[in-house]
Amino acid sequence: MSKIIINGNKELTGEVKISGAKNSAVALIPAAILARNKSIIYNVPEISDIDYLLNIMELLNCKIEHKNDSLIIDSSNIINKPIPEELSVQMRASYYFMGVLLAKFGKVEISFPGGCNIGARPIDIHIKGFEELGAKVEIVKNRYTITAEELKGKKIYFDFPSVGATINIMLAAVGAKGTTIIENAATEPEIVNVASFLINMGVKIRGAGTKTIEIEGTKELDNGVCEVFPDRIESGTYIIIGALLGKDLKIKGIIKEHIEALLMKLEEIGIKYKIENDTLTISKCDNIKSTYIKTLVFPGFPTDLQQPMTTLLTQAHGKSIIEETLYENRFKNTYDLNRMGAVTNVLSLNKLEIKGPRKLKGTKVIATDLRGGASLLIAGLIAEGTTEIENSEYILRGYGNVIGKLKSIGADVEICE
Numbered sequence: 001m002s003k004i005i006i007n008g009n010k011e012l013t014g015e016v017k018i019s020g021a022k023n024s025a026v027a028l029i030p031a032a033i034l035a036r037n038k039s040i041i042y043n044v045p046e047i048s049d050i051d052y053l054l055n056i057m058e059l060l061n062c063k064i065e066h067k068n069d070s071l072i073i074d075s076s077n078i079i080n081k082p083i084p085e086e087l088s089v090q091m092r093a094s095y096y097f098m099g100v101l102l103a104k105f106g107k108v109e110i111s112f113p114g115g116c117n118i119g120a121r122p123i124d125i126h127i128k129g130f131e132e133l134g135a136k137v138e139i140v141k142n143r144y145t146i147t148a149e150e151l152k153g154k155k156i157y158f159d160f161p162s163v164g165a166t167i168n169i170m171l172a173a174v175g176a177k178g179t180t181i182i183e184n185a186a187t188e189p190e191i192v193n194v195a196s197f198l199i200n201m202g203v204k205i206r207g208a209g210t211k212t213i214e215i216e217g218t219k220e221l222d223n224g225v226c227e228v229f230p231d232r233i234e235s236g237t238y239i240i241i242g243a244l245l246g247k248d249l250k251i252k253g254i255i256k257e258h259i260e261a262l263l264m265k266l267e268e269i270g271i272k273y274k275i276e277n278d279t280l281t282i283s284k285c286d287n288i289k290s291t292y293i294k295t296l297v298f299p300g301f302p303t304d305l306q307q308p309m310t311t312l313l314t315q316a317h318g319k320s321i322i323e324e325t326l327y328e329n330r331f332k333n334t335y336d337l338n339r340m341g342a343v344t345n346v347l348s349l350n351k352l353e354i355k356g357p358r359k360l361k362g363t364k365v366i367a368t369d370l371r372g373g374a375s376l377l378i379a380g381l382i383a384e385g386t387t388e389i390e391n392s393e394y395i396l397r398g399y400g401n402v403i404g405k406l407k408s409i410g411a412d413v414e415i416c417e
């Protein structure tokens with residue numbers, strides 16, 4: 001188990017470069033299986049979730065070559081094998097192998113984790129989508145065997161605009177005969193990222209990024225080239241850090257349109273920033289106002305920034321309320337925030353109250369999930385004294401080279417196994 005140790009309250013200045021988006025990369029890598037034989041993916045983040053995925057790709061006999069921040073994936077000798085539980089339960093995004101192996105071979109066998117620390121997170125919308133396309137789904141405990149003599153395109157309505165299900169059904173629809181239309185699709189940037197990769201391979205897709213996506217089943221695909229979009233959640237996390245400790249801190253490689261909800265909220269609470277091209281410059285704000293935040297699907301306020309934002313609001317003047325509408329258990333970080341001196345109160349499964357400003361004091365804390373860990377990391381950076389974060393591997397799942405990046409802008413931070 002790794003532990004991050006922080007001596008807090010240092011002024012952070014200089015430049016930090018945003019890495020490729022975890023939630024795009026974990027879909028693009030399995031999608032490479034659909035290419036004729038070889039695909040290149042640029043700007044792949046160095047995070048542990050990618051390593052888990054590559055283990056599965058190698059199990060399926062795909063050849064992976066690393067070249068700087070790119071991956072060259074050769075799937076010409078791919079073998080469809082049951083994916084063992086110990087590999088597929090390590091991360092939720094292993095579910096993308098369902099869509100690609102169904103499209104490529106008409107069969108996939110994989111174990112899938114149940115809930116996690118932030119909620120039940122079922123995959124019923126994915127499964128219903130596969131069945132609508134003509135697949136047969138057998139579930140024994142958490143082992144899924146999905147087969148299809150022939151996938152046939154059709155119009156599918158999503159009861160909820162699930163990011164994962166939108167991508168998974170888009171992937172499966174590539175192998176279907178005819179046209180598939182997804183209504184009430186998710187519109188997150190990662191959908192557009194994956195669609196652009198498939199279009200590059202020769203798949204006709206229209207409407208990615210909107211509520212209605214049309215996919216033409218395509219037999220013979222070309223090879224694909226794509227670039228992972230910059231990580232909008234990593235961008236938001238460093239912007240929040242800059243608002244708390246920055247001195248002209250530069251965050252390079254952002255896409256403004258992907259973080260509008262956060263930027264509007266920061267302006268509303270008095271935080272100033274400047275954007276030139278793909279670089280945002282921000283300094284510590286001494287008079288942060290309290291606010292009300294409701295997490296929503298894109299382009300609303302992203303649930304993945306809810307926990308980092310909670311830490312920022314411990315420094316706001318007055319009472320803030322956060323309503324978490326995506327997950328039913330995403331306030332676990334507040335237990336340790338309160339032990340550091342914050343005053344937060346879980347009012348209900350999806351409502352949190354935060355009173356500030358409060359001086360935080362360093363202490364030993366435990367990360368419970370990826371973004372909860374990020375919330376504690378930010379708290380350690382602003383706290384007086386030393387903070388030790390146990391289970392820091394959660395943080396390494398979604399923040400590439402986080403220790404190196406923080407050190408490069410002046411943080412006093414170390415990681416030890």
Ligand code: EPZ
Nearest residue numbers: 023093121122123124125126162163164165304326327370
């Ligand atoms: C993706 O998860 C992200 N993960 C999550 O980021 C992110 O929080 C989420 O999208 C929302 O933006 C990856 O992309 C790997 P959903 P996903 O399907 O696809 C319910 C992070 O910190 N739901 O849009 O699983 C589900 O329970 C992670 O980077 C169903 O009920 O999200 C949840 O309440 C955390 N049935 C809501 O929808 C389904 O079949 C959102 O889920 C699918 C989802």
